Amino acid sequence: MSRSIVPAGVVLVALLSPLPLRAAPPFELKSLQLDLPDSDRTFPDGPGADVINGNCLACHSAGMVLNQPALPKAAWSAEVDKMIHSYKAPIDAGDVPAIVDYLARIKGAD
Numbered sequence: 145m146s147r148s149i150v151p152a153g154v155v156l157v158a159l160l161s162p163l164p165l166r167a168a169p170p171f172e173l174k175s176l177q178l179d180l181p182d183s184d185r186t187f188p189d190g191p192g193a194d195v196i197n198g199n200c201l202a203c204h205s206a207g208m209v210l211n212q213p214a215l216p217k218a219a220w221s222a223e224v225d226k227m228i229h230s231y232k233a234p235i236d237a238g239d240v241p242a243i244v245d246y247l248a249r250i251k252g253a254d
């Protein structure tokens with residue numbers, strides 16, 4: 145029969161002990177100074193930039209939009225409708241024309 149190296153009584157004391165047997169390492173939070181790339185985070189300046197920056201950046205970066213191929217205006221309009229109806233983007237109906245015009249201007253196609 146094999147004998148346990150640690151006597152059963154020691155194991156029991158360890159399990160029942162209310163005190164931590166080993167001191168926890170000191171917990172320390174540190175602030176880091178990071179430079180994040182900001183190239184694609186907002187839309188380029190121009191008419192309607194404020195409206196699109198205010199409505200289209202809650203869920204993804206501007207890069208999600210700017211890295212798409214150029215599209216006809218009707219396709220941009222359908223894309224904005226998709227954001228509103230499929231993804232529930234809370235966009236005021238009055239802001240939609242300015243957004244579609246902006247997209248057609250910076251990423252439009254015939």
Ligand code: HEC
Nearest residue numbers: 199200202203204208209212223224227231232233234243
């Ligand atoms: C409520 C969240 C939300 C808002 C606000 C939002 N989008 Fe999106 N958008 C999404 C999601 C979700 C996807 C799909 C992401 C994926 O496929 O990984 C997406 C993807 C896209 C794409 C990539 C093509 C596609 O259809 O998947 C474009 C372009 C786009 N959004 C444009 C816009 C524009 C323009 C606005 C402002 C009018 C906008 N989004 C606002 C949620 C949102």
